[in-house]
Amino acid sequence: MYSDGDTIVAAATPAGESALAIVRLSGPLCTGISEEFAGDRPVLPRKAFYGAYKAADGVLLDRCVFIPYPAASSYTGEDMLEISCHGNPLIVRQIVDDLLRRGCRPAEPGEFTRRAFLNGKMDLTQAEAVQDIISARCEAALEAARRQLDGSVGTAVNALLDKLLHVVAYTEAYIDFPEDDLPPESSEGPIAELVALQKAAKLLIATAPYSAMLRDGAKTVIAGLPNAGKSSLLNALVGEDRAIVSAEPGTTRDYIEERLLVGRHLLRVVDTAGLRIGAGEVENKGIEKSLNQIEHADIVILVLDSTTPLPYREVPEQVQKLSNRAGLIVVENKCDLPDSVKLSDIMPDAKHVRISALNGDGVEELRGVIAQTIESSCRVPGQDDVLVSARHAEALRSMSDNIALALEKMRSHEPAELAASDLRAALSALEQIVGRVDHERVLDLVFSSFCIGK
């Protein structure tokens, strides 16, 4: 068993008030600690018992439920103890502090999972999923990670593998059994199957950005002309003064990034330098960066100063380009000022929200619009959808690319050995996800589908 001899402890539930909180321990001290809280009662594996949590100095901290897990059946493959206490952050902190005094040490992020992985309790994909669960910063990410832990990615990929193996078996049968009495070879069936495979892979691949978005947050770029109130909006959304605000146009030269939760989604909000023509050199660099940010954004919030309808009639080209971009929200800022006017004729297809970054009017409404926009424009998958990681997407893309090469050869009737070579490359791309595929599987398919042999 892998162990560094330490007993690690951490709150297993997120910080904040809730009905219950769980503190988790893993390592050799668990048995002793369980026995102490059990008192006269025997400690039975996986059997919960209720008792008083008294700190080492005798102070009663809470009444808790204790569940001991012996190494053989625990998550980490070491002795473990779970303590459920009341969900008061203060109690949780006191319990953890007490356990530290008893010789435990705080767990590093993901350490429980690492121990489980190192003790052979899970494979890499599952470990990745658990890691995602732990680091899930929003509800949507959590759901996705749970699905991956269920093995739904494996199931989806294995379905692709089965389809691909059928095409490979078909092609190989005609190569390896030239003297056998096979039915006339047709490339139509395999071509159709390969095209279908590509489509299926494409759907899976398309979920990868979303899983990245779940992990890192939806990238939300605040853009607009100088002095429109972009930095003020960032501060309003975050709820503290994060960005420098000033009446001087061109204040923000480089971008600033902040994370925040909107509904069940995590956002990575980026404040950018104002876009305008004829700026100074330093500012130009900033503008270039802003444009680059916009290009990679999931959501763009275009901030307009509603008190100065002009020069928005002559908005710079870069801003005009935004108008047919998915995920665009137009914010008409400074609605608190008397000379504020409606700007609904600017980029009329986009959703408009009137706010005041200064006094907070409309900011709540904006949050709602942001959440809606994420769900509609970022193709949020449904409950049952499989989300693939970037690593899986890479393998699937490589499979698809090789299938494309094979299709090219099949359509132009090049020697079958070449298409077969591409298909093999496609297969080994999938092996990156599912592990080695025994060639016997191909042969089994060949022998069960064709009457071969003399």
Place this chain on the structure above:
Amino acid sequence: MIGTELEPYDVIVCGAGHAGCEAALAAARMGMRTMLITGNIDTIAKMSCNPSIGGQAKGHIVREIDALGGEMAINTDTTAIQFRMLNESKGPAVQAPRAQCDKKAYQFRMKHVLELQPNMHLFQAIVSKLHYSAGKVKGVGTTIGADIYAKTVIVTTGTFLRGLMHIGRNKTEGGRSGDFSALTLSGSLKEAGIELERLKTGTPARVIGSSVNFSVMEEQPGDERPLLFAFYDTRGLPDDLFHVEQSPSLDLAERLLFHVEQGRGMRKAGWLPGSEQLSCWMTYTGDETRRVIMENLQSSALYGGEISGVGPRYCPSIEDKMVRFANHERHRLFLEPEGRNTDEWYINGLSTSMPFDVQQKILHSVPGLENAVMMRPAYAVEYDFAQPTQIHAWLETRAVEGLFFAGQINGTSGYEEAAGQGLVAGVNAALKVRGEPPFILGRHESYIGVLIDDLVTKGTFEPYRMFTSRAEHRLLLNHNSAELRLGEHAIRFGLMDEGRAKLVKEKIAKVRNWTERFEQIPAPGGRLGDYIRRGGDASPASADFHALSASTRDEIIYRVRYKGYLDRELKQVEKLSHIEKIAIPQGFDYGKVRGLRNESRQKLEKHRPETLAQASRISGVSPADISLLMVSFVSRNA
């Protein structure tokens, strides 16, 4: 006297089939004092099943054997009565030569080669047991009471280990129709710690040609310009041993009796391999065949439950085909001549374990065979084999040092697969005697390497046959490049004479140079390389190029045309090469590897791979598992 405890042979080979002959020749050619023991000197290199050599993947192996200085290719060329190139439309890497051989001529010539081989003793005796002490082999005992001692022993006993033949429910002991069965050697091997299992294979009936109505069958002639197996551009046409000649006519009245031309007259007589080819004939089973088979299914040894060994999926009996592919109206059969000087014909496609009387009915139900007179019935044979996960990649057993296995005892099927292993075993026995490191062929350089690696890594549950699809680097293994891939090994081991070695080295250099030059030579629309890849030919190349041997030119064009593909495969080989070199220590404790999934650990413990690359080829073992193993080795060595 040689063969005593004091003066042992270097190598004893038990069994003179296709594996044994190559093993003994390779060892003797490497200067080993070699004894080849066979139960019957009249059945050396006997083709127990079909009278053909080569075909898909097998043809590749035969050419590799020639590249490694073996005998099978040239023996086939000089005794073949038909040549055909298979798969021409599927591309150069997967096309394969196949030949029909004169079975007797094949045996006679091979026997003569063995007789002429210096360092070789041929001896007729049945090996009854293995002598070993302290885990090291010492020699063999024989049923004539003589013990023969050697530093290494290669067992190539084919289907003879406790061979049991079935015709319907009738059982006869024997490794082959008309031959004996090695009854006691199995026990001796088990005692030495080798586990044996059973396999099954079969062979169809033979009929006399004069009773066959060929006029209703479709003729399948040989290729007009046959491609031979051996590389004559480096080894020169054979001018020594005999060949067998006869008029190819099927008409008995016109047919001359055969004569054998012997000695150094082959080329003088104007005869070349590929001359005077004979045809095969094609027919199909009929409705009546199905009826007969379905009516008598219970009397089949296979369906009647008499046979316990597992038969090969790729070689189903006719009853198997009828049952499993009930929707097929008919099944194709080939009639293949067994030789020039005999009227015996082999019926390819009609393997069966039915009793004799049913076999007769099946035979007569086939169009063209209504009046066929059977000369030998079909039979199935069951025999012992040793699961090949018990041997190293150099074919030495893990249980007994100095003991090597090759051929069907390792669970393979086919003359070619056997011969390839025999050659490798012979080389390795010699290296063992010399105290040199073993010879392990890579998967990227040969089908023989793929074959042995599959066997020792995964084992087998049916007689293992080679298919091109088993090779992941198939495009690197085109038959024409065998000499370029393997020639250097043969030179290193002294399996090639100096004259050929020089020509092979030159050929390797020419192919390399010209392949590069093609990217420079101007051609319509750019360079010759691109021109060829766009579908052009090599005509813009200089006369120098066109003066090269055909095999050399073909290979250059192949490498130029397939450049992108070959580069891709070479890159993969390169990527794998470092883990090919990482050896997993014997008895390695996978339980100590942090993070290894239990499922993977169990698989690795079962298969006991010898290198990390072998481990990576075990099904279900993931790239992540391999990374973990690698990390654990690195940290161990650090």
